[in-house]
Amino acid sequence: MKVTDAIADALVKLGADTMFGVVGSGNFHLTNALISRGVRYVAARHECGAASMADAWARLADRPALLTLHQGPGLTNALTGITEAAKSRTPLLVLAADVSARAVTSNFRIDVSALAGATGATAARLHSTGFALDDAVRAYRTARDERRTVVLGLPLDVQAGECSWPGDPDMRVAEPEPPSQPQVAKLAAVLAEATRPVFVAGRGARSAAARAALEQLADSCGALLATSAAAKGLFRGNPWDLDVSGGFASPLTAELIANADVLVGWGCSLNMWTTRHGTLIGPRMTVVQVDNDASAIGRHRQVHLGVVGDVALTASAVGRLLADEADRADESPEARGAHEAREGDPAGLRSIGYRSAELRSGLAARVRWRDVPYEDESDGTRIDPRTLTIALDDLLPAERIVAVDSGNFMGYPSMFLSVPDQDGFCFTQAYQSIGLGLASAIGSAIARPDRLVIAALGDGGGLMGISELETAVRLGLPMVIVVYDDEAYGAEVHHFGPDGYPLDTVRFPPADLAAIARGFGCDAVTVRTGDDLGPVRDWLESRPGRPILINAKVTSDHGAWWLEEAFRGH
Numbered sequence: 001m002k003v004t005d006a007i008a009d010a011l012v013k014l015g016a017d018t019m020f021g022v023v024g025s026g027n028f029h030l031t032n033a034l035i036s037r038g039v040r041y042v043a044a045r046h047e048c049g050a051a052s053m054a055d056a057w058a059r060l061a062d063r064p065a066l067l068t069l070h071q072g073p074g075l076t077n078a079l080t081g082i083t084e085a086a087k088s089r090t091p092l093l094v095l096a097a098d099v100s101a102r103a104v105t106s107n108f109r110i111d112v113s114a115l116a117g118a119t120g121a122t123a124a125r126l127h128s129t130g131f132a133l134d135d136a137v138r139a140y141r142t143a144r145d146e147r148r149t150v151v152l153g154l155p156l157d158v159q160a161g162e163c164s165w166p167g168d169p170d171m172r173v174a175e176p177e178p179p180s181q182p183q184v185a186k187l188a189a190v191l192a193e194a195t196r197p198v199f200v201a202g203r204g205a206r207s208a209a210a211r212a213a214l215e216q217l218a219d220s221c222g223a224l225l226a227t228s229a230a231a232k233g234l235f236r237g238n239p240w241d242l243d244v245s246g247g248f249a250s251p252l253t254a255e256l257i258a259n260a261d262v263l264v265g266w267g268c269s270l271n272m273w274t275t276r277h278g279t280l281i282g283p284r285m286t287v288v289q290v291d292n293d294a295s296a297i298g299r300h301r302q303v304h305l306g307v308v309g310d311v312a313l314t315a316s317a318v319g320r321l322l323a324d325e326a327d328r329a330d331e332s333p334e335a336r337g338a339h340e341a342r343e344g345d346p347a348g349l350r351s352i353g354y355r356s357a358e359l360r361s362g363l364a365a366r367v368r369w370r371d372v373p374y375e376d377e378s379d380g381t382r383i384d385p386r387t388l389t390i391a392l393d394d395l396l397p398a399e400r401i402v403a404v405d406s407g408n409f410m411g412y413p414s415m416f417l418s419v420p421d422q423d424g425f426c427f428t429q430a431y432q433s434i435g436l437g438l439a440s441a442i443g444s445a446i447a448r449p450d451r452l453v454i455a456a457l458g459d460g461g462g463l464m465g466i467s468e469l470e471t472a473v474r475l476g477l478p479m480v481i482v483v484y485d486d487e488a489y490g491a492e493v494h495h496f497g498p499d500g501y502p503l504d505t506v507r508f509p510p511a512d513l514a515a516i517a518r519g520f521g522c523d524a525v526t527v528r529t530g531d532d533l534g535p536v537r538d539w540l541e542s543r544p545g546r547p548i549l550i551n552a553k554v555t556s557d558h559g560a561w562w563l564e565e566a567f568r569g570h
């Protein structure tokens, strides 16, 4: 049996079903072997786009995507997207063709393992025809079970070799890690004493099971619920949802988090973004971190208590312990209070922990950014990005996925567009690269054809990744692409401008992005006022099988409020 056929068989048996890439001679046969076994192949126009599509797809599908690349430049072109995936712990298997070991003078020769390791990905390799299948299966399992981006080097001579099929691969999937009982008891004791607890759920809590367990525990101790940007939407619909903690937090959210007496990060690194460089952590706050990866605990900031374990299992175990303690207390004179504490009060009819009826109505009225008053700076020729985004929030269906590129503009879609749940937000910002937003929106649209995908881009990042517009048109994806067009690398303009530096390197003449998009086969509209959004309404009604690009000429008199915060992190 040919090694490429054996690997394709094994990957399909393990569950691989979707692959992104750019095909050259080095990955031609393996890619076709996978396609002939039913794997869907999505051809991108640039390997970085393919990597970012695969990254977004895997985040939403919650299983490994495959990324297939030609040797040498195929891999180096993909590196930025691979780095983003590796830093985000996206389960991704990169099938990276490589020259044969003996081809020491090949033009395509690079050190694949060194490159993979340098990005934070896990390096793997087909070592020989005899072990090729084991190497490939192990690489897939590492990607899936450890949530790693794995770069599997595929030497051409090994790919072309023969091997024997050893039988079906081991199909076991790693089980989630339960916490230890002493740590559960410590966290239960902290929550039993808390008067103003806040939970901040991160990427490691992005599941329905974690949401259910965290909501139940929060009800029993009166905690408010926030997320990191990576888990935005997780608690949508819960009356105690504070939305995102950190630079994107609304004033009310920031105030409530800073005034907490106990903050528990659940599958959340509590990094400088989520804590606003630590300013959301009060001096007398007890900080707890729960994570299934022991090395994540205390990595960004010191915590008073670290609990190693799966988020859903830990939240359930702590909830059970608190309920047992309340049951025992039922026999005591304080029985009634304890009983109430155990039952919780999700509706907020009486005060428990941080919750009260008054706070509940305050949250309903003021927790969203779009409910915070602002002065509309639109001037008839350029639209205020806040006004634009609120209009889009009203116009576009609620069942959506918002995929955001990087830049000064990025907070507007992140904070003014609501999302239906944690799968409604695709935030590829772990590497802070511009240019990944469009491709990650395409990967999202492929993962979730039931939802309208909104790609939110700056003009800089949009033009950097524009080759994938052809992919979106070719695939007939009905997505909305909003370009916040300030004709500049606005982040640099607003960071350096106030100090009087020359800005010629970061400003550009106007570009007609709507015409460019039409050239790719998109529908398109240029928007300078809210009235210009009519064609978007028409497009929504007819839903043609092609994207619409909104070239929004936005005001840019000053930087966004989160930008200075971001530059403090450089």
Ligand SMILES: Cc1ncc(C[n+]2csc(CCOP(=O)(O)OP(=O)(O)O)c2C)c(N)n1
Pocket: 406, 407, 408, 409, 410, 432, 433, 434, 435, 457, 458, 459, 460, 461, 462, 484, 486, 488, 489, 490, 491, 492
């Ligand atoms: C690949 C890459 N190159 C350069 C940068 C530095 N950078 C950060 S934001 C930015 C400007 C992006 O411009 P645009 O997409 O128009 O967004 P804006 O800041 O104008 O809102 C640049 C160049 C980066 N983060 N990533």
Ligand SMILES: [Mg+2]
Pocket: 407, 458, 459, 460, 484, 485, 486, 487, 488, 489, 490
């Ligand atoms: Mg710009």
